[in-house]
Amino acid sequence: MAAHTYLAPAKINWFLHITGRRADGYHTLETVFQRIDWCDELTIQTTDDGVITLTGDLSGVAMTANLAYRAAVALRDRAELPKGHSLGARIHLAKNIPMGAGLGGGSSNAATVLTALNDLWGLDFANQTLQKIGLTLGADVPFFVSDFNAAFATGVGEVLTPIDLPARELFLVNPNVHVPTAQVFSGFRRFGFTPSLDVSLSELPDLLPNHQVFSNDLEKSTFEIAPAVAHVYEVLSAAMPDGFVRMSGSGATVFAMPMDGAQRQVLDDWRQVCPPDWQCRWVSTASLF
Numbered sequence: 001m002a003a004h005t006y007l008a009p010a011k012i013n014w015f016l017h018i019t020g021r022r023a024d025g026y027h028t029l030e031t032v033f034q035r036i037d038w039c040d041e042l043t044i045q046t047t048d049d050g051v052i053t054l055t056g057d058l059s060g061v062a063m064t065a066n067l068a069y070r071a072a073v074a075l076r077d078r079a080e081l082p083k084g085h086s087l088g089a090r091i092h093l094a095k096n097i098p099m100g101a102g103l104g105g106g107s108s109n110a111a112t113v114l115t116a117l118n119d120l121w122g123l124d125f126a127n128q129t130l131q132k133i134g135l136t137l138g139a140d141v142p143f144f145v146s147d148f149n150a151a152f153a154t155g156v157g158e159v160l161t162p163i164d165l166p167a168r169e170l171f172l173v174n175p176n177v178h179v180p181t182a183q184v185f186s187g188f189r190r191f192g193f194t195p196s197l198d199v200s201l202s203e204l205p206d207l208l209p210n211h212q213v214f215s216n217d218l219e220k221s222t223f224e225i226a227p228a229v230a231h232v233y234e235v236l237s238a239a240m241p242d243g244f245v246r247m248s249g250s251g252a253t254v255f256a257m258p259m260d261g262a263q264r265q266v267l268d269d270w271r272q273v274c275p276p277d278w279q280c281r282w283v284s285t286a287s288l289f
C-alpha cells in the first residue's frame with residue numbers, strides 16, 4: 001500500500017502548576033499546552049503481514065521502547081480483527097525535535113502514529129478512545145491526539161479544554177542537555193509550588209504572558225539538575241526584563257516571548273552568539289492545519 005507522510009508538531013507549556021500527587025506517584029497539574037511549528041516527520045506504510053517495524057532516527061532508543069513503535073502495537077492490540085486478518089506497518093521516523101527537551105517530541109510521535117494508523121488500518125476508533133490509548137503511553141499524548149492548537153489541561157495532562165490563543169512568535173533555546181523527567185518530578189517539592197489558578201478560562205488568553213501569575217513549578221528542580229538550563233533562563237530574562245521567559249515542561253527548552261520589536265532584536269542579536277551545540281530558533285504557535 002502507498003506510504004503516507006505526517007508532521008508531528010512539538011508543544012510548549014505556557015505554565016505548569018503542580019496541584020497534587022496520585023496514589024500511583026504521578027503528579028496532577030494544571031497547564032496550557034500549545035503546538036509549535038517544530039515538527040518530526042513520520043512516513044507510514046501499512047501491510048497485512050502483522051509485522052510492525054520502525055526505522056530512521058531512533059536516537060539510541062531501542063525500537064521496541066520507542067513511543068512511535070509502542071503506539072502502533074497498543075493500537076493493534078485494541079483492534080478486534082476478523083479471523084486470519086492481521087495488521088502491519090512500516091514506520092519511518094525523521095527526528096527534528098530534540099529529545100528530553102520539554103517539547104513532547106516522543107509523545108507527539110506516538111499520537112501521530114495512533115491517529116494515522118486508526119485511519120490507514122480503517123479502525124475508526126473515536127478520538128476520545130485514541131486519547132485513552134495515548135494516555136497509557138504518556139501524559140502528553142492525549143493533547144497531541146486531540147486536534148486542539150492550544151488547551152488548558154488538568155489531571156496528569158489528559159483532561160483537556162481547548163482555548164483560543166493568538167498566534168505568536170516565540171524564541172526557543174535548548175542547551176543540548178537531556179533532562180530526565182522522573183528526576184525533575186522527584187526533586188521539585190523542595191522548591192514549593194504555585195497555588196491553583198483562580199482565573200476563569202475566558203480570562204486566560206489575555207492574562208497568559210503574565211510572568212507573575214504563571215510559573216513552571218518544575219523549573220528550579222531542572223535548574224538544579226542541569227545548570228545550563230538555569231543559565232539560559234537567566235540570560236534570556238536579563239535580555240528581556242519585562243518579557244515573558246519560561247521553561248517548557250520538565251525542560252531543557254526555555255522559551256521567550258518578546259513584547260516589542262526592540263526585544264525581538266535583542267533575541268535575534270543573542271541568536272548570533274548562541275553556542276554552536278545549542279539549538280536556538282524562532283517558532284510560531286500559529287495553527288499548522
Ligand SMILES: C[C@](O)(CO)[C@H](O)COP(=O)(O)OP(=O)(O)OC[C@H]1O[C@@H](n2ccc(N)nc2=O)[C@H](O)[C@@H]1O
Nearest residue numbers: 013025026027028138139140156157181182185249250
Ligand atoms: C512534564 C510534562 O511534559 C508536562 O507536559 C508531562 O507531564 C510529562 O509526562 P510524561 O511524558 O508522561 O512523563 P514521562 O517521561 O512518561 O514520566 C517520567 C516520570 O515522571 C514522573 N511524572 C511524569 C508526569 C507526571 N504528571 N507526574 C510525574 O510524577 C513519573 O515518575 C514518571 O514515571
Ligand SMILES: Nc1ncnc2c1ncn2[C@@H]1O[C@H](COP(=O)(O)OP(=O)(O)OP(=O)(O)O)[C@@H](O)[C@H]1O
Nearest residue numbers: 066067099100101102103104105106107109249250
Ligand atoms: N519517538 C521518540 N522521540 C523522542 N523520545 C522518545 C521517543 N520514544 C521514546 N522516547 C523517550 O522518551 C523520552 C521522553 O521523550 P519526549 O520527547 O516525549 O519528552 P520530552 O522531550 O522530555 O518532553 P516532555 O518533558 O514535555 O514530555 C525521551 O527522553 C526518550 O528517552
